[in-house]
Amino acid sequence: MSTQDALTAALASAQWISPHEPVPHPAGQRPAHELTGRFHWDGAATHPAEGAETGAEAVVYATAHGVYELFVNGVRVGDEELSPGFSSYRSRLQVQRWEITALLQAGENTVTVLLSDGWFRGRHGFVRRPDGFGTDTAFLAAVLLEPSAGAARPLLATGAHWESRPSHITRADLMDGQSVDLRLEGLERPGRPPAAVLSTDPLCADRTRLVPAEAPAVRRIQELRPTQISTPGEGVTVVDFGQNINGWVRLHELGPAGTRTVLRHGEAVDEAGLLLVENIQAFDFATRAVLPAGQVDEVISAGRAGDVFEPRHTTHGFRYVQIEGAAGPIGMGDIVAVVVHSELARTGTFTASDPLLNTLHDVVDWSFRGNACAVPTDCPQRERSGFTGDWQVFADTAALLYDVAAFSESWSTDLAADQWADGRVPTVVPNPAGNGPSGSAFEDMAAGSAGWGDAAVLVPWSMWRAYGDRAALERALPSMRAWVDYAARSAAAGRHPGREAERPLEQPHERYLWDTGFHFGEWLEPDTPPAPDPTVDHGIVATAFLHRSAHTLALAEAAAGRPADAERYSRLAANVRAAWCAEYLAADNTLSEESQGHYVRALAFGLVPEGRRQPVADRLAALIRENGTRLGTGFLATGLLLPTLADAGHLDLAYELLFARDIPSWLGMIDRGATTMWEWWDGVTPSGVRGSLNHYSKGAVASFLYTHVAGIRLAESPEPGAEAYGAVVIAPQPGGGLSAAAASVHTRRGTVGADWRIEGGAFRLTATIPAGVTAEIRLPDGSRVSGVGGGTHSYSVAAAGL
Numbered sequence: 044m045s046t047q048d049a050l051t052a053a054l055a056s057a058q059w060i061s062p063h064e065p066v067p068h069p070a071g072q073r074p075a076h077e078l079t080g081r082f083h084w085d086g087a088a089t090h091p092a093e094g095a096e097t098g099a100e101a102v103v104y105a106t107a108h109g110v111y112e113l114f115v116n117g118v119r120v121g122d123e124e125l126s127p128g129f130s131s132y133r134s135r136l137q138v139q140r141w142e143i144t145a146l147l148q149a150g151e152n153t154v155t156v157l158l159s160d161g162w163f164r165g166r167h168g169f170v171r172r173p174d175g176f177g178t179d180t181a182f183l184a185a186v187l188l189e190p191s192a193g194a195a196r197p198l199l200a201t202g203a204h205w206e207s208r209p210s211h212i213t214r215a216d217l218m219d220g221q222s223v224d225l226r227l228e229g230l231e232r233p234g235r236p237p238a239a240v241l242s243t244d245p246l247c248a249d250r251t252r253l254v255p256a257e258a259p260a261v262r263r264i265q266e267l268r269p270t271q272i273s274t275p276g277e278g279v280t281v282v283d284f285g286q287n288i289n290g291w292v293r294l295h296e297l298g299p300a301g302t303r304t305v306l307r308h309g310e311a312v313d314e315a316g317l318l319l320v321e322n323i324q325a326f327d328f329a330t331r332a333v334l335p336a337g338q339v340d341e342v343i344s345a346g347r348a349g350d351v352f353e354p355r356h357t358t359h360g361f362r363y364v365q366i367e368g369a370a371g372p373i374g375m376g377d378i379v380a381v382v383v384h385s386e387l388a389r390t391g392t393f394t395a396s397d398p399l400l401n402t403l404h405d406v407v408d409w410s411f412r413g414n415a416c417a418v419p420t421d422c423p424q425r426e427r428s429g430f431t432g433d434w435q436v437f438a439d440t441a442a443l444l445y446d447v448a449a450f451s452e453s454w455s456t457d458l459a460a461d462q463w464a465d466g467r468v469p470t471v472v473p474n475p476a477g478n479g480p481s482g483s484a485f486e487d488m489a490a491g492s493a494g495w496g497d498a499a500v501l502v503p504w505s506m507w508r509a510y511g512d513r514a515a516l517e518r519a520l521p522s523m524r525a526w527v528d529y530a531a532r533s534a535a536a537g538r539h540p541g542r543e544a545e546r547p548l549e550q551p552h553e554r555y556l557w558d559t560g561f562h563f564g565e566w567l568e569p570d571t572p573p574a575p576d577p578t579v580d581h582g583i584v585a586t587a588f589l590h591r592s593a594h595t596l597a598l599a600e601a602a603a604g605r606p607a608d609a610e611r612y613s614r615l616a617a618n619v620r621a622a623w624c625a626e627y628l629a630a631d632n633t634l635s636e637e638s639q640g641h642y643v644r645a646l647a648f649g650l651v652p653e654g655r656r657q658p659v660a661d662r663l664a665a666l667i668r669e670n671g672t673r674l675g676t677g678f679l680a681t682g683l684l685l686p687t688l689a690d691a692g693h694l695d696l697a698y699e700l701l702f703a704r705d706i707p708s709w710l711g712m713i714d715r716g717a718t719t720m721w722e723w724w725d726g727v728t729p730s731g732v733r734g735s736l737n738h739y740s741k742g743a744v745a746s747f748l749y750t751h752v753a754g755i756r757l758a759e760s761p762e763p764g765a766e767a768y769g770a771v772v773i774a775p776q777p778g779g780g781l782s783a784a785a786a787s788v789h790t791r792r793g794t795v796g797a798d799w800r801i802e803g804g805a806f807r808l809t810a811t812i813p814a815g816v817t818a819e820i821r822l823p824d825g826s827r828v829s830g831v832g833g834g835t836h837s838y839s840v841a842a843a844g845l
Contacts, residue, residue: 046255047254047255050104050138050140050253050254050255051250051253052195053102053104053185053187053195054104054138054183054184054185054200054250054253056185056197056200057104057183057184057185057200057201057202058183058200058201058202058203058241058242059108059181059182059183059201059241059242059244059247060078060181060182060183060201060202060203060205060207060239060240060241060242061179061180061181061182061239061240061241061242061244062076062078062158062180062207062209062239062240063076063207063208063236063237063238063239063240064076064179064240067178068214070160070164070165070166070173070174070216071165071166071171071173071214071216071218071219071337072214072216072219073159073160073164073165073214073215073216074159074209074210074212074213074214074215075157075158075159075209075210075212075215075356076157076158076159076180076207076208076209076210077155077156077157077158077206077207077208077209077210078155078156078158078182078201078205078206078207078239079153079154079155079156079205079206079207079236080153080154080184080199080201080202080204080205080206081151081152081153081154081199082151082152082154082186082198082199083150083151083152084101084147084148084149084150084152084198085149086147086148086149098190098191099188099189099190099191099196100142100144100188100189101142101143101144101147101186101187101188101189101198102140102141102142102143102186102187102188102189103115103120103140103141103143103154103184103185103186103187104138104139104140104184104185104187105126105127105138105139105141105156105182105183105184105185106126106127106136106137106138106139106182106183106184106253107126107127107156107158107161107163107180107181107182107183108132108136108163108164108176108177108179108180108181108182108244108246108247109158109159109160109161109163109164109165109180109181109182110125110126110127110158110159110160110161110162110163110215110217110356111126111127111156111157111158111159111161111182112126112156112157112355112356113126113141113154113155113156113184114153114154114155114156114157115143115146115147115152115153115154116146116147116148116152116153117153117155118146120141120143120146121139121141122262122263123139123260123261123262124260124261124262124263124355124383125161125217125261125355125356125358125383125416125417126139126260126261127139127256128256128258128260128261128417129161129162129417129418129429129473130258130418130453130456130457130473131456131457131460131461131472131473131474131477132163132176132177132246132252132473133176133246133252133460133477134252134457134460135252135254135456135457135460136252136253136254137254137255137256137257137258138253138254138255138256139256140255140256143186152198152199154184154186154199156182156184157210157212157356158180158182159180159212159215159216159356160173160180160215160216160217161180161217161356162175162176162217162417162473163175163176163177163180164176164177164178164179164180165215165216165217165218166216166217166218166219166337167217167218167427167428167475168426168427168428168471168475169325169425169426169428170325170326170327170328170334170483171218171219171325171334171337172475175475175476176246176475177244177246179242179244181242181244181247182201183201183247183253184199184200184201185197185199185200185201186198186199186200201239202241203238203239203240203241204238205238205239206235206236206237206238206239207236207237207238207239207240208232208236208237210227211223211224211225211226211227211228211229211230212356213227214341215354215356215357216337216357217356217357217358217427218337218338218357218427219335219337219338219339219357220308220337220338220339220340220341220354220357220359221340221341221354221356221357222340222341222342223340223341223342223343223352223354224342224343225297225342225343225344225345225347225350225352226300226301226343226344226345228345257449257452257453257456258385258417258418258449258450258453258454259385259386259387259449259450260385260386261383261384261385261386261416261417262383262384262385262386263290263381263382263383264382264383264384264386264412265381265382266293266379266380266381266382267284267285267286267288267379267380267382268284268375268379268380269282269283269284269285269375269378269379269380270283270284270285271283271285272373272374272375273316274372275312275315275316275317276315276317278367278368278369279317279365279366279367280365280366280367280369280372280373281312281316281317281318281363281364281365281366282363282364282365282366282373282378283312283362283363284361284362284363284364284380285362285718286362286380286409286718287310287360287361287362287409287410287413287718287719287736287737288360288361288362288380288382288409288412288413288423289358289359289360289382289383289384289412289413289414289416289423289737290358290359290380290381290382290383290384291340291353291354291355291357291358291359291380291381291383292306292340292353292364292378292379292380292381293351293352293353293378293379293381294306294342294351294352294353294366294373294377294378295351295376295377295378296369296370296371296373296374296377297342297344297345297350297351297352297370298344298346298369298370298371299344299346299370300344300345300346301343301344301346302343302344302346302368302369302370303341303342303343303344303368304341304342304343304344304352304366304367304368304369304370305339305340305341305366305367305368306339306340306341306342306364306365306366306367307320307338307339307364307365307366307367308338308339308340308359308360308361308363308364308365308424309323309336309338309361309362309363309365309424310322310323310360310361310362310363310424310732310735310736310737311362311363311727311732311736312363317365318363318364318365319732320336320338321336321732322726322732322733322734322735322736323336323338323360323422323424323425323735324336324425325425325426328483328484328485336424336425337424338359338360338361338424340352340354340357340359344370353381358383358416358423358427359423359424360413360422360423360424360425360427360735360737361380361424362718362736364378364380366378382412383416384412384413384415384416385415385416385417385450387415387445387446387447387450388445388446389444389445389789390442390443390444390445390446390788390789390790391443391444391445391749391786391787391788391789392785392786392787393745393748393749393752393753393784393785393786394784394785394786395748395752395781395783395784395785396781396782396783396784396800397702397779397780397781399702399710399713400701400748400752400781400784402713403709403710403713403744403745403748404745404748406712406713406717406718406719406720406742407440407444407720407739407742407744407745408444408745409718409719410719410720410737410738410739410742411437411440411441411444411445411739411742413719413737413739414433414737414738414739415441415445415447415450418453418454418457418472418473419433419434419437419438419441419450419451419454420433421433421735421738421740422722422735422737422738423737424735424737425735426735428471429454429457429471429472429473430470430471430495431458431468431469431470431471431472431495431496431498431499432470432492432494432495432498432563432566432678432679432740433738433739433740434451434454434498434502435494435495435497435498435501435502436494436678436679436681436682436740436743437682437739437740437742437743438451438501438502438505438506439505439509439682439743439746440682440742440743440745440746442505442506442509442510443745443746443749443788444745446789447506448506448509448510448512448515451502451505451506452503452506452512452515452518454472454502455499455502455503455506455519455522456518457472457473458472458498458499458502458522459499459519459521459522460477460478461473461474461476461477461478462478462499462522462525462526463478463479463490463491464478464479465529466525466526466527466528466529466530466532467490467491467496467526467529468490468491468495468496468498468499468526469481469486469490470486470489470490470492470495471486472498485575488561488577489561489563489575491529491530491533491560491561492560492561492562492563493530493557493562493581493584493585493587493588493589494562494563494566494584494585494588494678494679495563496526496529496530497526497588497591497592499519499522499523499525499526499592500523500526500527500592500595500596500599501591501592501595503515503516503519503522503523503599504516504523504595504598504599507599507602507766508757508766508767509757509767509768509790510766510767510791511766511767511769511791513602513603516599516602516603517603519599520599520600520603520605523592523596523599524596524608526592527589527592527593527596527612527615530557530585530588530589530592531555531589531593531615531619533557533559533560534554534555534556534557534558534559534585534586534589534619535554535555536559537559538553538556538558538559539558539559539580539582540578541580542556542558542580542582550625552618552621552622552625552626553622553626554622555586555589555615555618555619555621555622555623556582556586556622556623556626557582557585557586557588557589558580558581558582558585558586560577560585561575561577562579562581562584562585563575563581563678564579564581564584565584565638565640565641565676565677565678565679565680566677566678566679567677567678567722567723567724568638568640568675568676568677569673569674569675569677569706569707569724569725571677582626583623583626583627583634583635583636583641584640584641584644584679586619586622586623586626586627587623587641587644587645587648587650588644588648589619590616590619590620590623590648590649590650591648593612593613593615593616593619594612594613594616594620594648594649596612597609597610597611597612597613597615597616598761600612601761602761602763602766620649620650623650624650624651624652627641627645628645628650628651628655628659632655632658632659632662633662634659634662637666638666638675639663639666639667639670639674639675639676639680639684640675640676640677640679640680642659642660642662642663642666643663643676643680643683643684643687644679644680644683645659646659646660646663646687646690646691647680647683647686647687656691657691657692660687660688660691660692660693661693663687663688663691663693664688664693664696667696667700668696672696672699672700672703673703673705673707673708674700674703674707674708675707678740681740681741681743681744682740682741682743682744682746683743684697684700684744685697685700685701685744685747685751686746686747686750686751688700689747689751689776694751694776694778695778697747697751697778698778698779699779701744701747701779702779702780706724706725706728707724707725708724709741709744711724712724712726712727715727715728717736719736719737719739720737720738720739720740720741720742721734721735721736721737721738721741722734722735722736722737722738724741748784748786749786749788751774751775751776752775752776752777752781752784752786753775753784753785753786753797753798753799754772754773754774754775754776754786754797754799754821755771755773755786755787755788755795755796755797756771756772756773756774757770757771757772758770758771758772758819767790767791767792768788768790768791768792768795768813768816769792769815769816769817770816770817770818770819771795771812771816771817771818771819772818772819772821773795773797773808773810773812773818773819773820773821774819774820774821775797775799775808775823776823777799777801777806777823777845778845781801782800782801782802783799783800783801784798784799785797785798785799787811790813792813792814792815792816793813793814793816793833794811794813795811795812795813795816796809796810796811797809797810797811798810798811801842801845804841804842804843805839805840805841805842806822806823806824806839806840806841806842806845807837807838807839808820808822808837808838808839809835809836809837810831810835810836810837810838811834811835811836812831812832812833812834812835812836813833814832814833814834815833816832816833817830817831817832818831818832819831820836820838822838822840823840823845824840824841826840
């Protein structure tokens with residue numbers, strides 16, 4: 044029996060139940076509820092001689108609309124957090140399975156679930172909209188005895204006989220925070236608790252959406268001790284953990300019964316040492332009213348020795364915690380920060396002779412960890428949403444740092460589920476509105492923005508290149524095609540009003556120009572305030588992405604063995620490329636709209652004909668010099684900037700930007716205290732703090748550390764078997780005064796490594812190639828060695844000029 048069939052059979056007799064909640068609390072103020080079921084067990088599995096079920100194990104299958112924790116006889120089951128995770132619940136809801144034999148006892152057994160709003164019903168996203176997937180939480184579970192052979196015996200299933208009552212968690216919201224009254228924990232209350240309610244949500248009737256847990260589980264990964272504790276005001280303690288994270292704190296020493304302690308979380312403090320939250324406050328699009336920052340926890344002590352407060356039905360993005368109302372001083376041993384994110388296997392390592400690059404690598408790593416919580420998010424505090432553009436620009440980098448295959452495919456499956464019927468992709472996935480308009484004017488206008496919607500194509504291709512899972516690529520192809528077809532239709536269907544006014548007669552190439560609809564454009568370029576405006580012509584960006592996605596889709600179709608489709612999309616890509624060149628590339632090899640981002644895309648996306656690439660690259664370098672040797676890229680192009688410069692003969696300039704210390708720059712962030720990547724290049728200045736201080740998109744620069752500084756690259760070969768590091772290039776490009784660098788990437792075929800140093804007038808490289816992998820070695824003096832097989836290989840060339 045397949046895992047899916049076993050799940051379906053296990054839950055066949057279970058009914059969806061909801062808490063008894065006659066008068067629901069306002070959104071953001073709703074408590075977690077306890078749902079309790081009981082069953083009698085004769086202990087047969089642990090006493091084989093007494094029963095026929097020798098070798099059987101007791102298991103529980105469970106899932107929820109909301110976030111749940113499961114307890115058997117008072118013992119928490121598993122170590123997963125925020126179960127069942129975040130997905131497009133209308134199409135796919137993950138079911139967890141645990142073996143619980145050791146937790147059972149002969150006689151009566153109690154199963155209790157703590158159920159809160161989570162992503163399903165809680166306030167979520169930029170505007171804190173509640174009830175995104177429904178207005179009622181619900182729980183579904185079954186306990187069975189599964190023998191090694193034969194049919195399983197049901198022991199308990201959710202139904203109307205379960206009991207319901209409010210828990211000691213008096214408020215639980217992923218964005219707003221959690222409140223706990225420990226005086227209510229385990230409190231016996233008079234009378235029989237009311238029965239749970241059989242859910243009437245039509246969504247519960249659809250059992251086809253129940254799937255085994257697929258995405259890596261969210262867990263408590265690490266604990267951090269405070270680096271500093273201060274008391275900047277009467278009754279106020281501020282704890283600095285020295286690192287911006289996603290998670291929560293665990294607080295000891297809660298004081299006498301009735302002591303109320305409030306914990307506020309944020310990323311920065313003001314000059315007086317008090318918590319700042321203005322940088323993570325969002326606003327209502329319609330009224331422009333500023334919204335509360337949230338991230339406020341509260342605990343009321345029961346006065347019991349050993350009590351601990353650890354909120355597990357919320358998460359926060361924070362470095363600092365401001366504690367108010369505690370009974371006494373907070374000591375270094377009284378509080379720890381708990382780092383919480385999806386459990387991903389580390390695959391990449393990088394070190395260099397300059398410790399600043401090692402710090403940059405760590406900062407990028409921490410930023411991704413803070414945003415890998417069930418889905419890839421944009422930030423762990425203000426929005427916590429799976430923005431398509433963020434993952435599109437960072438997926439390649441993530442695949443160097445961690446094994447993100449299952450993590451990313453789970454998200455791409457949700458993207459396909461939430462894709463509109465016409466092929467456009469919502470800006471946020473999973474999308475509470477599902478696969479159609481939300482009713483929010485801005486959200487619906489933004490759906491289908493170039494560079495964001497292209498995640499439908501570019502992310503699955505990145506995963507194919509890194510991991511070589513053909514089945515996953517084939518599953519993504521319908522969504523990939525739908526996006527490219529939508530973009531191509533949009534390009535052919537209209538012209539930008541400004542172009543029509545300037546040139547009334549449409550030229551033939553314009554049917555391949557995508558210059559209509561809303562697009563974010565490059566977004567957050569230095570010194571350019573964001574101004575989302577549907578009237579702006581972003582055709583130079585959108586058409587570039589249409590070419591890139593059409594070309595990528597052609598490669599994907601070929602990889603999947605569909606030559607006719609590959610040829611069709613290859614023709615589309617060629618026509619779009621020709622149109623882009625005709626419209627935006629002048630005879631003197633300048634662009635009609637000059638910005639660093641446009642030039643980067645022109646080169647990185649292969650838009651410029653081969654014979655004209657060098658002058659275009661030289662113009663990009665000139666723009667950077669004219670800008671005081673300061674980068675000027677924003678959201679979409681920053682991760683491509685340094686590789687593009689290096690590959691076009693401007694390696695020295697790439698290193699100058701990498702090691703720059705002013706603003707905008709990566710190291711400039713670190714000089715100003717960044718421990719994660721900032722949303723804005725100037726997130727922290729003497730005049731204040733703005734924007735999220737944990738947005739990983741600009742951290743895509745870490746790819747350059749692997750692919751160019753150390754020199755580990757996937758080969759560009761289209762030949763079958765080249766994917767998943769079947770063919771690699773080891774091509775270190777030393778510069779910036781570095782004397783050594785090393786990196787490794789653990790791949791599906793083994794570990795690929797590159798380790799170089801400059802010493803004694805020589806450049807010495809050690810390359811590690813897994814068995815069965817073919818490598819090309821490119822040395823800094825221009826020499827090449829092809830057809831290198833598995834093993835450890837050493838090379839040495841003169842270091843003159845390096």
